[in-house]
Amino acid sequence: MSAVLNDEGSPRASVATRERVHEAARSLGYVPNGIARGLRTRRSMTLALISDVIATTPYAGQLIQGAQDAAWRAGYLLVLVNTGGNTELEEHAIRALRQQQVDGALYATMYHRVVSVPQGLDGLPVVVLDARPQTDGFPCVVPDEEAGARTAVEELAGHGHRRIAFVLDERDGPAARGRLRGYRAELARQGLLDDPGRVVRAASDSAGGRRAALELLDQAEPPTAIFAFNDQMAVGVYHAASERGLRIPEDLSVVGFDDLYVIGRELSPGLTTVALPHYAMGEAATQLLLAEVEGAERPPAVARLVACPLIRRGSVGPARSPDAPAHRGQLAAGQPLPERSHR
Amino acid sequence: MSAVLNDEGSPRASVATRERVHEAARSLGYVPNGIARGLRTRRSMTLALISDVIATTPYAGQLIQGAQDAAWRAGYLLVLVNTGGNTELEEHAIRALRQQQVDGALYATMYHRVVSVPQGLDGLPVVVLDARPQTDGFPCVVPDEEAGARTAVEELAGHGHRRIAFVLDERDGPAARGRLRGYRAELARQGLLDDPGRVVRAASDSAGGRRAALELLDQAEPPTAIFAFNDQMAVGVYHAASERGLRIPEDLSVVGFDDLYVIGRELSPGLTTVALPHYAMGEAATQLLLAEVEGAERPPAVARLVACPLIRRGSVGPARSPDAPAHRGQLAAGQPLPERSHR
DNA sequence: CTGAAAGCGCTTACAG
DNA sequence: CTGAAAGCGCTTACAG
Numbered sequence: 001m002s003a004v005l006n007d008e009g010s011p012r013a014s015v016a017t018r019e020r021v022h023e024a025a026r027s028l029g030y031v032p033n034g035i036a037r038g039l040r041t042r043r044s045m046t047l048a049l050i051s052d053v054i055a056t057t058p059y060a061g062q063l064i065q066g067a068q069d070a071a072w073r074a075g076y077l078l079v080l081v082n083t084g085g086n087t088e089l090e091e092h093a094i095r096a097l098r099q100q101q102v103d104g105a106l107y108a109t110m111y112h113r114v115v116s117v118p119q120g121l122d123g124l125p126v127v128v129l130d131a132r133p134q135t136d137g138f139p140c141v142v143p144d145e146e147a148g149a150r151t152a153v154e155e156l157a158g159h160g161h162r163r164i165a166f167v168l169d170e171r172d173g174p175a176a177r178g179r180l181r182g183y184r185a186e187l188a189r190q191g192l193l194d195d196p197g198r199v200v201r202a203a204s205d206s207a208g209g210r211r212a213a214l215e216l217l218d219q220a221e222p223p224t225a226i227f228a229f230n231d232q233m234a235v236g237v238y239h240a241a242s243e244r245g246l247r248i249p250e251d252l253s254v255v256g257f258d259d260l261y262v263i264g265r266e267l268s269p270g271l272t273t274v275a276l277p278h279y280a281m282g283e284a285a286t287q288l289l290l291a292e293v294e295g296a297e298r299p300p301a302v303a304r305l306v307a308c309p310l311i312r313r314g315s316v317g318p319a320r321s322p323d324a325p326a327h328r329g330q331l332a333a334g335q336p337l338p339e340r341s342h343r
Numbered sequence: 344m345s346a347v348l349n350d351e352g353s354p355r356a357s358v359a360t361r362e363r364v365h366e367a368a369r370s371l372g373y374v375p376n377g378i379a380r381g382l383r384t385r386r387s388m389t390l391a392l393i394s395d396v397i398a399t400t401p402y403a404g405q406l407i408q409g410a411q412d413a414a415w416r417a418g419y420l421l422v423l424v425n426t427g428g429n430t431e432l433e434e435h436a437i438r439a440l441r442q443q444q445v446d447g448a449l450y451a452t453m454y455h456r457v458v459s460v461p462q463g464l465d466g467l468p469v470v471v472l473d474a475r476p477q478t479d480g481f482p483c484v485v486p487d488e489e490a491g492a493r494t495a496v497e498e499l500a501g502h503g504h505r506r507i508a509f510v511l512d513e514r515d516g517p518a519a520r521g522r523l524r525g526y527r528a529e530l531a532r533q534g535l536l537d538d539p540g541r542v543v544r545a546a547s548d549s550a551g552g553r554r555a556a557l558e559l560l561d562q563a564e565p566p567t568a569i570f571a572f573n574d575q576m577a578v579g580v581y582h583a584a585s586e587r588g589l590r591i592p593e594d595l596s597v598v599g600f601d602d603l604y605v606i607g608r609e610l611s612p613g614l615t616t617v618a619l620p621h622y623a624m625g626e627a628a629t630q631l632l633l634a635e636v637e638g639a640e641r642p643p644a645v646a647r648l649v650a651c652p653l654i655r656r657g658s659v660g661p662a663r664s665p666d667a668p669a670h671r672g673q674l675a676a677g678q679p680l681p682e683r684s685h686r
Numbered sequence: 687c688t689g690a691a692a693g694c695g696c697t698t699a700c701a702g
Numbered sequence: 703c704t705g706a707a708a709g710c711g712c713t714t715a716c717a718g
Binding site for chain 1: 374375376377378379381382387388389397400401403404407408411415418420421422423424425432435436438439440441442443444549575578582605606609611
Binding site: 379384385 | 710
């Protein structure tokens with residue numbers, strides 16, 4: 001029976017018998033009891049996704065979906081656990097998870113940062129997702145922030161822009177660092193001047209984006225394109241542009257980051273942005289985890305970078321040709337810049 | 344041992360012994376094996392949340408979080424399953440779920456509509472979430488659309504508005520119906536005229552909302568307040584108002600529905616809206632499900648309505664006082680209304 | 687190759 | 703009251 005239903009390689013029964021067994025199983029509505037099987041095989045066929053916050057992040061869905069799809073394909077169920085950042089809750093949840101014998105865990109955060117993997121997970125296969133582990137020893141899957149930022153700047157430079165500013169989250173972290181690094185690297189590759197005055201830090205919401213953009217637009221030599229740290233800051237750039245009477249993309253080009261649901265499409269014109277690959281990250285992390293769960297050996301504890309694709313909508317246009325040379329002439333002549341008006 | 348660790352009522356061991364047993368368990372890192380326990384007790388302590396779409400809906404998070412928190416509190420784990428609307432996938436998933444002996448299932452959709460509960464769930468405790476079951480026999484938890492719409496109209500009427508229009512999803516469904524019913528009921532309660540010309544149907548996105556609002560604003564006697572079927576349509580109402588040179592809330596008041604993450608706060612002024620109580624619904628449905636799982640009897644197969652609270656932001660202002668009496672005088676005198684200009 | 691028995695780690699009904 | 707045994711439904715190593 002068991003041999004037939006589990007479809008073992010060498011046939012222990014004739015084709016006819018197999019057919020009859022299957023038929024009987026079907027008519028009786030027989031479904032093998034996974035709990036009993038799990039007790040014997042010491043495998044629950046269950047993976048956990050442990051995360052800090054899910055409720056407030058609009059892209060949580062993609063991350064979960066990617067993980068779930070990959071788990072399913074391998075015949076595993078995905079258990080969801082949200083700690084809300086509460087350590088006590090987290091410990092409690094991890095105990096429950098281990099009691100239920102989950103085969104492995106994804107330890108995820110909802111934005112790219114550094115985390116310490118809880119001790120309760122010791123001995124269990126773990127992959128860190130959308131975060132960097134504080135201590136070594138765990139493989140992790142993160143967005144390729146640097147390459148993503150390069151893509152953004154490349155898109156802008158490709159449209160002829162030479163004064164490309166960057167409006168950056170004032171908080172430090174892997175995302176801010178990586179995107180700044182990418183911005184600088186691509187500026188250099190394009191042979192463009194990396195003026196520190198064109199990098200403005202602010203709170204990572206639309207108010208911060210607006211403030212930073214106003215500061216840039218009021219400079220003597222304002223940028224013709226702004227790369228925003230994220231889509232919410234890009235919304236602020238739109239506001240600032242409208243306040244200064246600048247049209248997007250005719251007078252100012254804008255590229256965001258994240259590809260936040262709703263924002264990109266509701267803005268007018270639509271926001272060109274670099275997408276955070278949440279689905280792909282969830283999927284990749286789960287595949288890594290399954291390799292460890294099913295395979296004998298642990299995967300190396302390295303960071304797997306996932307590409308961030310550019311989503312073209314309507315916020316990037318060609319740079320105005322006439323003004324650039326004039327201003328650059330000024331700079332080259334070493335003339336003093338007029339004092340900037342900050343407000 | 345077992346008796347001590349499970350803290351049975353009547354003490355089978357002395358306090359000292361109990362202490363020693365617990366101590367030993369702790370030092371050995373002993374965690375009871377939930378799988379073995381489940382095999383014996385025929386309870387996996389696992390609940391499933393089966394849903395059509397999660398990835399693209401921004402409020403999925405709240406629904407999941409509410410369900411998860413309630414499950415946790417009772418010591419249950421929540422397994423997530425997303426079918427993406429694919430029936431074949433759904434059947435496969437349900438088989439896997441039953442094989443893993445889940446104790447009950449939440450069958451959810453990401454917006455309020457009518458669903459048929461799959462046969463594979465027969466015999467398992469099921470609660471339908473954010474949807475109405477096509478066939479009777481299942482309890483369900485849904486937002487109180489009608490009361491929510493009444494709240495919106497009441498807020499507008501409370502600010503003195505007497506010409507309150509409704510911009511409605513052209514697709515039929517429990518949400519559209521309930522909100523329309525609530526709109527009419529509250530209009531009646533406030534003693535306001537229910538002019539059919541003030542209900543305009545359109546696609547439920549910002550483009551549809553804009554089109555519908557323009558139609559209303561171009562009427563001979565335009566509304567001073569618009570209640571929008573959802574927040575995305577409300578965004579369209581903002582666009583339309585701006586195109587006609589109307590300020591919100593000075594010249595036009597707007598109330599939305601859903602309380603979509605991002606939208607309400609990014610708009611300027613902030614959108615006053617009726618919130619869909621996703622967290623509360625997830626929680627309520629799970630509690631209902633647990634009552635059935637743990638209790639002997641099935642809960643009655645009735646619909647549990649969850650209240651939709653009003654979120655006040657800045658889009659509702661007082662109605663302009665002068666014009667209202669004049670117009671009402673006109674109507675009261677029974678004079679013919681000037682023909683409306685539709686486009 | 688095949689069938690019967692042991693055992694996964696618990697809980698529970700039962701004999702002492 | 704308490705300890706030892708049976709059994710949950712599978713898989714797997716083993717004797718025939």
